[in-house]
Amino acid sequence: MLVNDMTLKIGGEAGQGVESTGRGFAQALVRGGLYIFGLQDYHSRIRGGHNSYQIRVADHDIYSHDERVHLLLALTKVAIDEHLQEIVPGGGVIYDPALSVDEADLAAQSVKAFPVPLTKIAVDQGSKLMANTAAIGAAAGLTGYDMGVINSVIRDNFGKKGQEIVEANLRVAAAAHGFVKEKYAASFPFKLKKIEAPLRMLISGNQSLALGALLAGCRFVAGYPMTPGSPILEWFAVHSKEYGVVTKHSEDELAAINMVIGAAQMGVRAMTPTSGGGFSLMVEGLGLAGILEVPIVVVNVQRPGPATGLATRHEQGDLLFMLHAAQGEFLRIVLAPGTIEQCFEAGYRAFNLAEKYQSPAIILSDAFLAHSPRALDMDALDLDVPIDRGALLSDEELDGLTERYRRYAVTESGISPRALPGHPNAVYALGSDEHDEYGQICEDVAVRTQQNEKRMRKVEAARSEMKPPQQYGPPDAELTFLTWGSALGPVRMAADILSDQGQSANIVQIMDIWPLPVDKVTSALQGAKKLICVEQNYTGQLATLVRAYTGIEVDGLIRKYDGRPMSPEYILAHLKGVV
Amino acid sequence: MLVNDMTLKIGGEAGQGVESTGRGFAQALVRGGLYIFGLQDYHSRIRGGHNSYQIRVADHDIYSHDERVHLLLALTKVAIDEHLQEIVPGGGVIYDPALSVDEADLAAQSVKAFPVPLTKIAVDQGSKLMANTAAIGAAAGLTGYDMGVINSVIRDNFGKKGQEIVEANLRVAAAAHGFVKEKYAASFPFKLKKIEAPLRMLISGNQSLALGALLAGCRFVAGYPMTPGSPILEWFAVHSKEYGVVTKHSEDELAAINMVIGAAQMGVRAMTPTSGGGFSLMVEGLGLAGILEVPIVVVNVQRPGPATGLATRHEQGDLLFMLHAAQGEFLRIVLAPGTIEQCFEAGYRAFNLAEKYQSPAIILSDAFLAHSPRALDMDALDLDVPIDRGALLSDEELDGLTERYRRYAVTESGISPRALPGHPNAVYALGSDEHDEYGQICEDVAVRTQQNEKRMRKVEAARSEMKPPQQYGPPDAELTFLTWGSALGPVRMAADILSDQGQSANIVQIMDIWPLPVDKVTSALQGAKKLICVEQNYTGQLATLVRAYTGIEVDGLIRKYDGRPMSPEYILAHLKGVV
Amino acid sequence: MVDAKDFASDVRPTWCAGCGNFGIWNALKKALAQTGLAPHDVMLVSGVGCGSKLPDYTTANGVMTLHGRTLAVATGARLANHGLKVICTHGDGDGYGEGGNHFVSAVRRNIGIVDIVQNNRVYGLTKGQYSPTSPHGFVPRTSPQGAIEEAFNPLAVALAAGGTFISRGWSGDLEHLTWLITEALGHRGYALVDVLQPCVTFNRKYSYDWLRPRVYKMQDQVGYDSSDKAAAFAKALEWGERIPIGIIYRTESRPAYEEMVPALEAGPLVKQPLRAKTLPEYEVLKQEYL
C-alpha cells in the first residue's frame, strides 16, 4: 500500500466537464493537506475530442507531473484507449460499464477494471448531469479519501446553483463512494489520506501573475483574446469593478499595445497579455514604447508555433523573438518565470523594472506554467510587494520647476526624470521620431548620438540589476542542468530522481533573461562539469543565447517540440543520448 | 592639378531640386566614362530643411563616398555653414552672390569662393527655375568638364517638357559655364575629364534589386509606402503595365504580406518591400508563410529605429530581428546584399531559394545601399538570371497522380512536392494550425513531431546551400574586417587606404546571413590575425550572431549609429581605438 | 454533374451539435454544386475561429490563414488566379474585429470575392468573449461588465464603404441561404453574405428560436428596390423584432477590381509565364539608367 503518492487522471470529451471535475478533485486534495500538481491537456475545439486532467499528489511539494498514472477516471472509452499505456501495474480504471470496455485489455496491462454505474447512480440520486460527481465519489471511495473534504468542495462549487443541486450532488457522491468502497477499495493499493496542514491555495501561473500585477498597481489591462494569454485579461475583467481596473477587449492586438502605451504615458500602470501570435502584432508598438521611453508590461504566454500552430498546447519557442522584436535597438526587460511563485514575482517586478528604466518589460510565460495549478502555502505569495516608480517627478517637484522641462534629459544612467502630462510646468510633446531632450523631432547627428546612447546606457544599467540565475542542488554536482521557464519543474523532479539514484545533479535556471546578466550567468555556469540545457523548442534558444554572450557552449541539449510539456522521465530518457 | 579624383557636393533646401541636380551631374560624369558613387542626405520633410547630394568621382570603380569634398555647389547659405568643414584646402564653393557669403570665412579654411550669379544667368537666358542648371554649367566650367555630355543630359532630362525648355536650359548652362571658365577655372586645381569607356548605368540598390526580382519572374508586388522601401513598390508600379506585374498599394502592411501569401500560394512569384516599421507589422504573416510553406519574398530596406526613428536616414539595426521575427521556429532565408550588384543577385536568388525551400525569404537591404547610385558596367547585371522553381509539380505530373495528394509529404530533405491549386487531382486545403501530410488540422504528437522536424530539416538543407562569405584582399593580411550590408563599401575603401599606407587588411563579408553557413564562416574567419567587425548599429549584431554560432569572438568592433553611413575615414579613425 | 456531397470531405466537423455552421456548410456545398463549380474550381479562404475551420471539412482548394487576415490572403489569391472562384468563410471576430480594416478595404475595392461571414455575435473558439457584433449589454462569462460598445453593423458599414452586393443570410433556412450564396457567386465584385449563425454553446440569446420568428425575406417585400442606397441604409439599420434577410443592396454597375488591372487582361496571372516578354525586351530597362 502506498499512501499519498500517486497520480489520478480524468479523461473525456470537451464539454464533459473534465477540467471542472479535475479541478474539484484537486481542490479536495489540497484542502486535505496534500500537495498537488495539475496538468491539463485539451484540443482546440469546443465539444468532442479528447481532453484530460492529471493530478500528481504527494505529501510534499512537487514541481511537475510525471508519466505514471495510478488511477484513471475514464468518462469515455477513448480515454482508456489513450491512457491505458500510462497506467502502472496494479493501477486501475474507473468507468461506467455502459462504455463497454473489454476488461481483458486492462488485465493484459495488469491494470484493474473498476466499472461503476456512474450515470445510473447520478440519475438515481440526482440527475444525469452529475455523473462526474459520481466519478469523484468513486475515486474517493477507491483511494479511501476523506468524504468530508470532497463534500466541502461540492458545497462550494455548486453553492451558487442552489441548495437542492448541492444536496443532490452530495447524495450522488456518497452513493458512488459507498458503491466503490465496498466493492473495490480493498483491491486498490494506492491510497489518499487527509493530513493536518495549514491552508493552501490551488493556483496556476496565469492567476498568480495577474495577482502580482494587480498588487503592483496595474490599473489598465487591454488585450485581444488569445489562448493561453487571455485568461489574464479575463481575470482582470472579473475583478475590474471590485479593484478599480479598466479592462479593454480591443479591436485587435495592435490596438491593445497602443492603448497600453497611451495609458502608461498618462501615468497609469498598464499591461497587455497575449500569446506569440498576438505578440507578433505588437512588435511595432514595442518599439514605440522603446523610443518614447514609456513603461509598459507585455505578457507573452507562449504556445507552439509557427503561426496558429497548436493553440491549446505548450512550447517555449519565443525566447529569441522577445529579445529582438522590432526594428532598431532599445531596451526591453525580459523575465521568464519558471514557477507559480516566480509568476507572481514577475507580475510585480515587471512593473517596477519598466518604470525604473522607462522601457517595455516582457513577461515570457508559457502554456504549461499558465494552466497547471499547484498547491501553494498561503504565504508563498506575499501581497505586500515592493513598488518602485523610478524617477517619477512629484507634483511638488514639478511645482518648483523653473526651466523648461526636458523629458529626455541626458543623464549618466540614461534615465530621465519623468513628468506625467497635466502639470502646467511640464507641458511637453514626445514622439516616435528621434528627438532632442525636450522631445522635439530632431535629426541632428549629435542629438541622435546622444539620445541613442542615453537609451542604450539603460541596457547596461538594467543589466547590472538583473538577478543572478536561480540555482538548485549541490554546487559540486557531476551534472548541471541549464534551463528556463516551466521546464524547471520537470528538471527539478528529474534531478531529484537522479539524486535518489545516487547521482548528483544541480540546476541553473535563468529567469532574468534580458538584459542577460552576463557575469552572473558566467559565474553560475563556470563550475559545471557537464552542462546540459533543457528547453522546449527545436533549436535550443537559451543555449544559443548563453553561447552568444558568455561564450559557454553546452555539452548537450535536451529538447522537446511536440506541443506537450517536458516530464522528468523524458529528461532522464534523453539524458542518455546527450551525455 | 588632380584629374578625375574628387568629390562634388550639392547642398540646398528640400524642394530646390538638390537630388535631381545631383543626379543630373552624376549622369553626365558617367556618360563621360567616369565612375561615380552618389550619396544622398535629406530630412523627413517635403520643403525646407537642408539636403545634399554628394558625388565621389574617379577613373576607376569606387565603392563609397568619403569625407573630403573638393567642390561645393551651395544653393543656400546653410549649405556652406553645414559643409565648409568638409572641404579640402584648395577646394572651392560655387554660390550665388545673392546669398551674402563672407568670403573670409572660406579663406580661413583655405577654401576658394566662386560667386556666380546663378539666378541672374538663369533669368537672363531662360527662367528663374533654371538656376540649378546654371550651377551645373558652372561646375563644369570650373572643373573643365566636357559640355557635350552635360548638354546630352539636359536634353534627355528636360526633353519631355518641350524643345523650348531644353533650349533655354542649354543656354543657361552654357552661359554659366562660360562665366566660370573665364573667371575662375585657372585657380581651381581639381579637374574632370571625359574618357573613352563603354556605356555604363547609374543605378542604385533599390533599382537593381527590383530589376533582379522582375527578371526572376516576380509578377505580384504589394506594399504600403514606407521610406526607404517604397521606391521598390513604385518602381514596379511604373513598370507594371509594360511588364505585366500586378502591384497593390494595400490598406496596411498586414494586408500587404498576406496578399503576397495568397498570391504565392496560387503559384505567382510575389514580393512585398518595406522598411523595419512595416516589417514589424508583417511578423505574424512571416510565420504564416513559414507554417504554410508558401514561398514569399519580403524586402526590408533598413532605416534607423526604434519606431519611426530617422525616416530618411541609414542604419543596419534589424539583423537579429530578421532572424527571430515571429512566434515559433521555422525556416526563413535572409540575404543581406552589400553592393548594387549583390542587390540584383539577391533580387532573383531570394525567389529561387524561397521556392526551392518553400519558405519566406527576406532581403535585408538598407537606406545607404537603396539610395546611393553607382556607375556599373552594362554587363554587371546579367539579366539572364537562373530560375529554379524547386519541387513544383507540373500539370503532367498531376495528371498522372493516382493517390490523394499530400501537400506536406514527409521527405528526407523536408521539401514536399508542391501542387498549385486548380488541378482536379490535387485538391487540398492547408492551414496555419499544425497539420498532417494532407494539410488537415491535426494535434497528434507524432504528426506534430514529424511535421515540425520536416520543416526544420529544410533549415539544414538550405544552410548547406548558402554561399560562403565574400572575401576581399590578401589572405594573410594583418587585419581582417568582418562586415555586412552596405558597410562593405566604406570598408573596402578603408582597406584600400590601409594597403596604400603599406598595411595589409582583408575583408570577410557575410551576405548569406541565414541559415548561417557556419562551417564556411568559421573557415573564412579562422585565419584572421586580428578580427574587427564593422557594422552600423549600436550592439554589434553580426558579431553577436557569429559568436553565437561559431564561437569566434571579434577582437574589436567599429560601430556607427548616428543615422549617417559609414565612411572610410570613420573606420580608420576608429580602428585606432579598437586594435 | 457535381453534387453537394462531392464537396464534403472525410473529416467530421468538430462543431458542437446544433451549431449554425452546419447550415452554412450545407448551403455552401449545395450552392457550389448548383452553380456547376467543381472542387478544383474553388478556393476557400478562412481565418481562425470555429467557422474558419470550414475548409478543413470541405473538399475544395482552401487556405486557413491567420485570425483576421482572411480577406487579405483572399485578395492576393484572387489577383494571382482569377480563374478560381475565391470564397471566404470566417467568423464575425475574424471579419469585423481583427480583420476590420481588410473588410472595409475589400468592400471599397470591390474585389471579386464572395465573403461569407459566420456571424454568431460571439468569439466561439476562444470560448465566449463578446465580438464586434455582440449587442450592447451582452455579458460573457469572461467580462461581467458586459459589452459597453454599440454593436457593429456590417451591412450599414459595407453600404457606406461603397459595397456592391450586401446581403444577410440565416443558417436556419437552408434553401434561402443556398439561393443567396448562388446569387453572391454570380456577382462580379465583392459580395457580402453576413449569416445569422446560432452559437448554441456561447451565445444562447441568438438561438434558433429567437431568430426564426424574426427573420423575413427581402424578396417578399413588394416594391423594395435593392439598388436604392437610402432604402438599403434604412433596411441595414433594422434589427430587433423584425430582421431582414436576403439581398439588401445590389448593383452590377461597377466592375470588379481585377477587371481593371492591366496585367490581368492577358488572363489569370498564374497562367502567364514568369516573364511577360522575351529577355531582350527587358534589356531596354537598363537604358533608364544611362
Add this chain to the structure above:
Amino acid sequence: MVDAKDFASDVRPTWCAGCGNFGIWNALKKALAQTGLAPHDVMLVSGVGCGSKLPDYTTANGVMTLHGRTLAVATGARLANHGLKVICTHGDGDGYGEGGNHFVSAVRRNIGIVDIVQNNRVYGLTKGQYSPTSPHGFVPRTSPQGAIEEAFNPLAVALAAGGTFISRGWSGDLEHLTWLITEALGHRGYALVDVLQPCVTFNRKYSYDWLRPRVYKMQDQVGYDSSDKAAAFAKALEWGERIPIGIIYRTESRPAYEEMVPALEAGPLVKQPLRAKTLPEYEVLKQEYL
C-alpha cells in the same frame, strides 16, 4: 486668459508654404483658447505624416505615435486620464488607411476624443501616393495606373458605425473651422472633424481654388435636422459640385465610453492611488484558490 498664441511653440512648422495644415493648426489653437483650455489641460495625439507633426509645433501635452495607431494610443490615454481633453490630429492615410480598424472602433465605442483628420486625400510625407480618400482615377507620380478603388467616405462610414458627432471642416475658412472644433470639444463622445486640407505639393487637384466655391455650410441649410440619420446619410454621400461642411450628424443621447466604465467613477484613473484598496482587502483574493 489663455490666448491662441499660448498654444504655439518655438518650433517653426516644416509644412510647405500654403499647406492647408496651417489653417487647421490656427483654428485648433483658437478653438482651444476660446474653450478656455490651457496647454496642460490638453493631450494631443497624432500619428506619422505631415499633419501628424502638429503636436511638435504646438505648446500642449502631446504624443506623436506610430503611423495609423493614433486613435489606439489616444483611447488608452483618455481612459487613463479623462481629466485631460484628448484630441487627435492625423492624416487621412493615418486615420482611414493604416488606422482604419481603430477608426471604425473608436466611432462605435464613442470614446471621448476629438478626432481631427487632416484629409488632403494623399500621402504627403511619403511624397504623393494615393490615400484611401483619393478619388478613383487619381494618378500619383508613383502609380501611373491611378487609383482603381472608389474613395473611402469617412462621414458615411462613421454614420454607419454609429457615430455621434460627424462633421466636415475646411481649412480655408478659419472662422468656421474654429467654431466647428469648439463644437467638437463640447461633445461628450467621439467627435469626427474630417477637414478638407489642400496639399499644395502633391495634390494639385483639391486646391483652395477648387474647394472654395464648392463648400457650403450645413448651418445655412434651413430645415436640415442633424439628428436625422437618413438625411445625414444623404449629405454624407454628397460630393462634387457642392460639398457640405459643418455638422452632418449629432446626437448627445449616448454616453461616452468612459462614462460607462465602473473603475472611472472614482475619477481619472491616474489620480487614483496605485491600489484601489488596502492590502488586507486584497488578501481575500487568495480565498478564491482554496
